[in-house]
Amino acid sequence: MSLEWTAGTALAAGLLVLGAPGHGRTPDRLPGERRVDIADFWRPSPAKAARDRELREALALLRRSLNPLSSRTSVVDQVLFAQARYALRRLATSHPRDADLWYWHGHAAHIARDERETLSAWLKVWALQPDHWSSPDTAFLLGIILAKEGRYAESVRIYERGMPRAVQLSTRGIMASNAAESAMATGDLAMAERLYRESLILRPRSNSAAWWGLMVALDRRGRTFAAEQAAREALMRDPGLDGLRGPDVFFVPPGDVHYYLALAHQAGGRARESLREWERFLERLPESPHAERAREHVRAVSAQVARFRPRAWLGRVIPPSASREVAALQPLVERCYLVRGRRPPLPEGELPLLLSIRAGRVRGVEASWAPRALRDPALSKCVAQALRGRPLAAQSSERVFVTFHLERAP
Numbered sequence: 001m002s003l004e005w006t007a008g009t010a011l012a013a014g015l016l017v018l019g020a021p022g023h024g025r026t027p028d029r030l031p032g033e034r035r036v037d038i039a040d041f042w043r044p045s046p047a048k049a050a051r052d053r054e055l056r057e058a059l060a061l062l063r064r065s066l067n068p069l070s071s072r073t074s075v076v077d078q079v080l081f082a083q084a085r086y087a088l089r090r091l092a093t094s095h096p097r098d099a100d101l102w103y104w105h106g107h108a109a110h111i112a113r114d115e116r117e118t119l120s121a122w123l124k125v126w127a128l129q130p131d132h133w134s135s136p137d138t139a140f141l142l143g144i145i146l147a148k149e150g151r152y153a154e155s156v157r158i159y160e161r162g163m164p165r166a167v168q169l170s171t172r173g174i175m176a177s178n179a180a181e182s183a184m185a186t187g188d189l190a191m192a193e194r195l196y197r198e199s200l201i202l203r204p205r206s207n208s209a210a211w212w213g214l215m216v217a218l219d220r221r222g223r224t225f226a227a228e229q230a231a232r233e234a235l236m237r238d239p240g241l242d243g244l245r246g247p248d249v250f251f252v253p254p255g256d257v258h259y260y261l262a263l264a265h266q267a268g269g270r271a272r273e274s275l276r277e278w279e280r281f282l283e284r285l286p287e288s289p290h291a292e293r294a295r296e297h298v299r300a301v302s303a304q305v306a307r308f309r310p311r312a313w314l315g316r317v318i319p320p321s322a323s324r325e326v327a328a329l330q331p332l333v334e335r336c337y338l339v340r341g342r343r344p345p346l347p348e349g350e351l352p353l354l355l356s357i358r359a360g361r362v363r364g365v366e367a368s369w370a371p372r373a374l375r376d377p378a379l380s381k382c383v384a385q386a387l388r389g390r391p392l393a394a395q396s397s398e399r400v401f402v403t404f405h406l407e408r409a410p
Helices: 010-016 045-065 076-093 100-111 115-128 137-147 152-165 169-186 190-204 208-220 223-235 254-267 271-284 291-308 320-327 330-340 377-385
Strands: 311-320 349-358 361-369 397-407
Touching: 045 076, 045 100, 076 100, 100 115, 100 137, 115 137, 137 152, 137 169, 152 169, 169 190, 169 208, 190 208, 190 397, 208 223, 208 254, 223 254, 254 271, 254 291, 271 291, 311 320, 311 330, 320 349, 330 377, 330 397, 349 377, 361 377
Parallel strands: none
Antiparallel strands: 311 397, 349 361, 349 397
């Protein structure tokens, strides 16, 4: 799993955010654009002076065409943007040895979401001047584009060359995690594991992506117990699996997302969801080198699912002193749940109830509140009818709050 370029990505944001505009005012310059505040102590040649003038004019057009208030660079004037892009392309092709011109040409192509032209231009920057001022940023984007193009080995090399030049450790951490996924796509699982661990050292917080990736790399190496440990760490940081479905996340190859989700559900005890994701992975990537490993998981999870039926269990009783009495009602709730399970979809969640107990019997059953309370009238009606009038061992008279947890097992 890799993270796309986002506005909050350390240095990477420098390419996308247009300086610090004030109240909609067009920024004075683009990131990295040269600004001369004092007289130069050298006299450029007429050809270079003309080139610099054309570049300033092209960048002025580019600035005017963009929205200064956008967190990502977005075009607000397509005519001006087309003129700026044409001028930058012409300058770069007219001066093929000038790394700055190729950078700006690629920058305009990136704004236009033309990945092929961005890749071509920025690879020329790296070839002409590997220590160019933009190298950490271009490495970040080039690694993503190369991975999407299926050029995984090149992606890893670009990331590893660009990481040492990134100033912020969090940026290096994201690059290491992205490089690890590309390494895994090449089949080098040992390198992938090393890079994921490096990412966790560089970015110890808010890095569930690296934990998810490490989980997969370890599992594919056959290190099942270590993979489960990584999965538990990932689940603690990302219990909703949002890091596997976010808008800034992509997978190489794309079908790999089902491998991640299958292992995540498996670690979380959701065997049925896990089985479904394993089947989707094998359907989308039947020729994957990890298909046999996925089939091993399918056989294990299928056997696990076959041993269980839907279940219900007692989650909370208030006051706690009534726990033993209310536990006698659990089989009745489970019976309703099994009956309801004959008609899909089977509801899952919390069934909160308020029981009125008088003279050792349940005299009333009302719906209560819980954060994940399910909404299933037929099931709730069955449970209310099953509990009402049931005798209890104790002769207490009180109102008891009860929450039954209902879930397919496992």
